[in-house]
Amino acid sequence: MAKTIEAVIRRRWLSPENAVREVVRFERRFGDKHLNLACHCGLLLILTPELVNLIRINFLDEENIDWIAESNFLLSSLCRPLQEGVYEVEPCVREVLLVELEKKFGWKRPFELAEFLWFYLEKKSDKKQSGELRKVQRWIAQAYLDPDRTIWEMEKLLSESLPEDNPVLGLAGQEKLPYLVEILAQPLEQTNLWKEYQNLVLNSHILAKLLVDEKEGLREEIEELKEELGFVLTHPVIKKLLAEFPSEYENNFVTIDLLIITALKDELDALKNCDNQFGNTWQELTDNLGYPYYKTTLSHKNGTTLNIVAARPVEMGEINTCILATRLISELKPRYLAMNGVCAGNKKDVFLGDVIVAKRVFKFDHDKFVAYDKLIDNQQIRTEEIFHNIRTYNLKLQWEFAIQEFPQDWLNTIQTPRPKSYYHQERWLLHKLYNYQEQPNEYSRPEQDSERQTECPDWRIVIQRLREEELLKTDSLELTEKAVKEVKNERLEYLESLENQHYKEPLNPQIHLGAIATTSKVQKDPQLFQRIEKLQRKILGVEMESVAIGAVAEIQEIPMIIVKGVQDYSDNDKNDQFREYAAEVSARFLFAFFTTITLTDDQTIYSTEAIIFSILREHDLTELESIFQKLFQQFLSIYGRQAFLQSVGINDYFINSLNFNLSSQEFTTVLVSKLKDYRVSRQNPYYHPLLLIIHYITNQPREKFYSLDDRDIEFLEVLQKMGNLQIKKFLQNQTPETIQSNNQRLNNYLSKIDKNLRNQGAVDIQNNVQSKDGKYEFERVAKITNFELPFALLPMNMRGDAFFIIDYFSSINIHSLRQYSTQCLEYGKDQTTTSVGSQIQNFRIPSNICFSVAVVDNLDQENKRKIRQENPFAHNVDILWYEVPVVYCLSEEQLYFYDKPSSFWEQFQGEGAWKNLRKVIETTLIA
Structure with a gap:
C-alpha cells in the first residue's frame, strides 16, 4: 500500500536524485550562503518575497548574505510560482533542504522557524495569499509546535462533507490535504494521537487515489486495511465508493503473496511435491501469453492463507529467468519474489544437501576485457586483464535476522532420504x-x-x-x-x-547465509571458488539464474529471497547424486520460512541498520568507479591507498576488509561495491565510508586532488546529499506504534532508576540531549560531579565527573555497543567540568567515568557472553576516563556488563577498579 500511496501523491514531485542535483547546482552557482537561506525558507513551503526577506534578517543576518540572494532563490528551479507574488518550494527539494538545515544548524532550528512563521501569521495579514494558502502555512507551523491539534483539525475537515458541499475546503483543497499529510509526516509523527494519525494518513492516501481516478483494487485495499489495522473510514467520498462497487468484483480479485521461480522442471516438481499430495493441490493456469504457471495456497502459522504461484522458464539461464519473472510480476503483482532449486557449494564451508540462503547475489563473469602492450626489457609484451563487475542484490535485513534464529522443526517435513555421498x-x-x-x-x-x-x-x-x-x-x-x-x-x-568415523556426514541439512555467484555457463572447475573469493569473501554457492531474480526484484521494488540446496561442489567429481534431495530441502525451507515469519506490505526496513546507497543505479556505480580510478592514480602504492582511506577517517575494520594487492581497476571495483553495500546504524547513522571520502575531498583545496575535474566534484556532492537524505528517511522510518511502545518501555525503566541516580548525587538530569556536533541524541543524561570511588592499589580515592547516558535500541550487538559507548565517551569529554589539578591538590586520583547504558527489548546468548567477557578497558587507552558500557534487557529485567573475565590475565586488567564500578552499576542501574 505504501508504495502505491507514494506513487500517487509524489507523482508530480521531482525524484530524490533530481531534487538533490538541483540543490547541488544551486549551491555551486550561488555559494554556501545562498544555500543556507534556501534551507531556512524551505521549511515554510509557501513563500512571499517579504517572508524570505524576514527570514534572512532574523536568522542569517550575521552571515552578511546579500539581498539579491532572496530573488535568486525564489526565481531558481528550487521554487515554482503559485500566483502573483507567491511561490512554493518544490516538495522533494524541500526534503533535501530540511536535511541540510538540520545538519548545519541543529535539530532545534526547524522549531524556531515554525515559531517565527506562527508569529508572522498571527501578526500579519497578506492580501496576496488566499485563505487556503494561509491555512496551509498555519498547519506547517502548527505541525511542529502542536502536532496533536493539527491532526485533529485535518481529520475533522476531512470527515465533514463531500467536496461540493464544503465551501471551506473545495476540490483543490481536498487534493491539497493528502499532499500536506505527506509533506508534514516528520513533525506529525511526534503526535500522541497515534490511532487518529494513522486514520488520517490512510484516509488521505485513499482520497488521493480516488481523486486521480485510480479505483482499480481500491476496495480490496480498504477492506484489507480495515481487517488488519482497525482502519476507520471517515471520508464520505470513500464510503460512497464502497457502496458503488459491485460485491462480485471483490471475489474476482486475489492477492498473490509469493511468486516462486525455478530454473528447471525437476526443481519445480520438487517444489510442487512439497504439498505432500504429489503436487495435486496445485492449479495449472496460463499467463497472458499462454505460458503455464501453477497456483496453490499455504496456511500461515497465524491462521491466514497465503496464495503461492510457481513457474519455470522454457530454458535455464538468467535471460529466460528475467523475462519470465518480469512478465509474471507485471501480470500478477505478487508481494514477494523467490527462487529455489540447486547450486554448487563451496566445499570448505558447506556439505552436500545443505541449504544456502543468498545474503547477496552477484554476476561473477560479467567482465570487462582489456588488452594492451607493455614495454618489458625493450620488448612489447601483450598484457591482458579482466575486470569484474560485482554489483550485488541483497536480502532484506530483517529476513536475515529471522533466518539466523530460524527454528529447526522444518527438518521434520523433509521426505526424501538423505543420500550417502x-x-x-x-x-x-x-x-x-x-x-x-x-x-x-x-x-x-x-x-x-x-x-x-x-x-x-x-x-x-x-x-x-x-x-x-x-x-x-x-x-x-x-x-x-x-x-x-x-x-x-x-x-x-x-x-x-x-x-x-570421521568421514561421516551430518544427518540433517544446515542453513547457511552467504553470497551466491551467478555464472553464464555450467562450471566444472576445482579452482572455481578460489577464483571467485578474490572478488567476494565467503562465497558459498554458484549457479546460473539468481542474479536475474535480484535485478528484477530491485527494478520492481519488491523483496526477494534466493534459497538453494547444495547438489555438488563444481569440481571434477560433479554429479547429480544429491540433486533430488537438494531441490526438496530448498523448497521445504522456503515454504517453512514464508509460513512462519511475519509478512508486511511495508517494504521499509525498520531496523538498526540500512543500506543507504542501494538507490545507486548502474550508471552511477560506473561513474563512481571512474572517479575513484582517477583519484587512486595519485596513490599508486598499496600504502598510499591505505594512508588515504585512514586519513579520511575510515575505521580499520572496513580498511582491513579490502584486498590492496588487487590491480588498481579491480581494487576500485571492489571498493565501490563495498561502499554501496555498507550498512549505517541507528547508533552512528552518519558514519558511512563513502560520505567520509566525499566530505574529505570536497573540503580540501581543489589542487590537492588535481586528477578530478568540476564534473567529478559535482557528482560527489550529489551523492553526498542523496546519502544524507536517505539517512534522514532511515532515521524516520519507524511506525508510530513502534515509537510509542519503545518510548513507553524506556520511560518505565527511566522512572525506576531516576531515584537511584538522585541518591547517588545526580542533580543534573536531562532528557533528549544532543551531542555537541548534533550527530547523536541521547534519551537521558545524568551527571554527577565530584563522584568518588575507592582505588584498589593506593590509599586514595578516584574523583571526577560521572556520566550516566541512557538510550533505547531495538537490538544491539557487541560492535554497535562499542560504537555507542564511544559516542557517549565523546559527549562526556565535551561536558566534563572537573580539573585534573584540583583533584591532585585534594589528594585524589583524577578519574572520570562514562556509564553508557543501552536499553534493549531482547539480547541473544552470544552477545550476552561477549558483553560479560570482553573487557572495555582493552579498547580505551585514555588514562583519565573509564568507559563502562552496560546493557539493560527489558524482557528479562536484567543488567549485562563486563563481569566474567575470559582468562587468568584479564583479571589483572583494571579489575581493582571494576569491582567498585560493578557495585555502582548494581545499585544504580537495576530497576
Whole structure:
C-alpha cells in the first residue's frame, strides 16, 4: 500500500536524485550562503518575497548574505510560482533542504522557524495569499509546535462533507490535504494521537487515489486495511465508493503473496511435491501469453492463507529467468519474489544437501576485457586483464535476522532420504577393506558387513570409482598400495575420532547465509571458488539464474529471497547424486520460512541498520568507479591507498576488509561495491565510508586532488546529499506504534532508576540531549560531579565527573555497543567540568567515568557472553576516563556488563577498579 500511496501523491514531485542535483547546482552557482537561506525558507513551503526577506534578517543576518540572494532563490528551479507574488518550494527539494538545515544548524532550528512563521501569521495579514494558502502555512507551523491539534483539525475537515458541499475546503483543497499529510509526516509523527494519525494518513492516501481516478483494487485495499489495522473510514467520498462497487468484483480479485521461480522442471516438481499430495493441490493456469504457471495456497502459522504461484522458464539461464519473472510480476503483482532449486557449494564451508540462503547475489563473469602492450626489457609484451563487475542484490535485513534464529522443526517435513555421498561410501569401504586385509580373522568381508546396505548403498558405482582412482585393484577387492597409504595416514590424522568415523556426514541439512555467484555457463572447475573469493569473501554457492531474480526484484521494488540446496561442489567429481534431495530441502525451507515469519506490505526496513546507497543505479556505480580510478592514480602504492582511506577517517575494520594487492581497476571495483553495500546504524547513522571520502575531498583545496575535474566534484556532492537524505528517511522510518511502545518501555525503566541516580548525587538530569556536533541524541543524561570511588592499589580515592547516558535500541550487538559507548565517551569529554589539578591538590586520583547504558527489548546468548567477557578497558587507552558500557534487557529485567573475565590475565586488567564500578552499576542501574 505504501508504495502505491507514494506513487500517487509524489507523482508530480521531482525524484530524490533530481531534487538533490538541483540543490547541488544551486549551491555551486550561488555559494554556501545562498544555500543556507534556501534551507531556512524551505521549511515554510509557501513563500512571499517579504517572508524570505524576514527570514534572512532574523536568522542569517550575521552571515552578511546579500539581498539579491532572496530573488535568486525564489526565481531558481528550487521554487515554482503559485500566483502573483507567491511561490512554493518544490516538495522533494524541500526534503533535501530540511536535511541540510538540520545538519548545519541543529535539530532545534526547524522549531524556531515554525515559531517565527506562527508569529508572522498571527501578526500579519497578506492580501496576496488566499485563505487556503494561509491555512496551509498555519498547519506547517502548527505541525511542529502542536502536532496533536493539527491532526485533529485535518481529520475533522476531512470527515465533514463531500467536496461540493464544503465551501471551506473545495476540490483543490481536498487534493491539497493528502499532499500536506505527506509533506508534514516528520513533525506529525511526534503526535500522541497515534490511532487518529494513522486514520488520517490512510484516509488521505485513499482520497488521493480516488481523486486521480485510480479505483482499480481500491476496495480490496480498504477492506484489507480495515481487517488488519482497525482502519476507520471517515471520508464520505470513500464510503460512497464502497457502496458503488459491485460485491462480485471483490471475489474476482486475489492477492498473490509469493511468486516462486525455478530454473528447471525437476526443481519445480520438487517444489510442487512439497504439498505432500504429489503436487495435486496445485492449479495449472496460463499467463497472458499462454505460458503455464501453477497456483496453490499455504496456511500461515497465524491462521491466514497465503496464495503461492510457481513457474519455470522454457530454458535455464538468467535471460529466460528475467523475462519470465518480469512478465509474471507485471501480470500478477505478487508481494514477494523467490527462487529455489540447486547450486554448487563451496566445499570448505558447506556439505552436500545443505541449504544456502543468498545474503547477496552477484554476476561473477560479467567482465570487462582489456588488452594492451607493455614495454618489458625493450620488448612489447601483450598484457591482458579482466575486470569484474560485482554489483550485488541483497536480502532484506530483517529476513536475515529471522533466518539466523530460524527454528529447526522444518527438518521434520523433509521426505526424501538423505543420500550417502560417494566420498562417504568410498571411505567406509576403504576402511572396512583395510580392516579385513590386516585382520581377516577379526573382521568380516565388507560385502557381508551388517552396515553395508546403509553405509554403502551404491556398491557397484563405488567400486568402479575406487578403481578409477587406482585405490582398488582391477581384478579383485584388494587395496592398492596407494589406498593402504591413504588409510594409514587418515588413521594417524584422525586417531581420536576414528571410532566415530570421521568421514561421516551430518544427518540433517544446515542453513547457511552467504553470497551466491551467478555464472553464464555450467562450471566444472576445482579452482572455481578460489577464483571467485578474490572478488567476494565467503562465497558459498554458484549457479546460473539468481542474479536475474535480484535485478528484477530491485527494478520492481519488491523483496526477494534466493534459497538453494547444495547438489555438488563444481569440481571434477560433479554429479547429480544429491540433486533430488537438494531441490526438496530448498523448497521445504522456503515454504517453512514464508509460513512462519511475519509478512508486511511495508517494504521499509525498520531496523538498526540500512543500506543507504542501494538507490545507486548502474550508471552511477560506473561513474563512481571512474572517479575513484582517477583519484587512486595519485596513490599508486598499496600504502598510499591505505594512508588515504585512514586519513579520511575510515575505521580499520572496513580498511582491513579490502584486498590492496588487487590491480588498481579491480581494487576500485571492489571498493565501490563495498561502499554501496555498507550498512549505517541507528547508533552512528552518519558514519558511512563513502560520505567520509566525499566530505574529505570536497573540503580540501581543489589542487590537492588535481586528477578530478568540476564534473567529478559535482557528482560527489550529489551523492553526498542523496546519502544524507536517505539517512534522514532511515532515521524516520519507524511506525508510530513502534515509537510509542519503545518510548513507553524506556520511560518505565527511566522512572525506576531516576531515584537511584538522585541518591547517588545526580542533580543534573536531562532528557533528549544532543551531542555537541548534533550527530547523536541521547534519551537521558545524568551527571554527577565530584563522584568518588575507592582505588584498589593506593590509599586514595578516584574523583571526577560521572556520566550516566541512557538510550533505547531495538537490538544491539557487541560492535554497535562499542560504537555507542564511544559516542557517549565523546559527549562526556565535551561536558566534563572537573580539573585534573584540583583533584591532585585534594589528594585524589583524577578519574572520570562514562556509564553508557543501552536499553534493549531482547539480547541473544552470544552477545550476552561477549558483553560479560570482553573487557572495555582493552579498547580505551585514555588514562583519565573509564568507559563502562552496560546493557539493560527489558524482557528479562536484567543488567549485562563486563563481569566474567575470559582468562587468568584479564583479571589483572583494571579489575581493582571494576569491582567498585560493578557495585555502582548494581545499585544504580537495576530497576
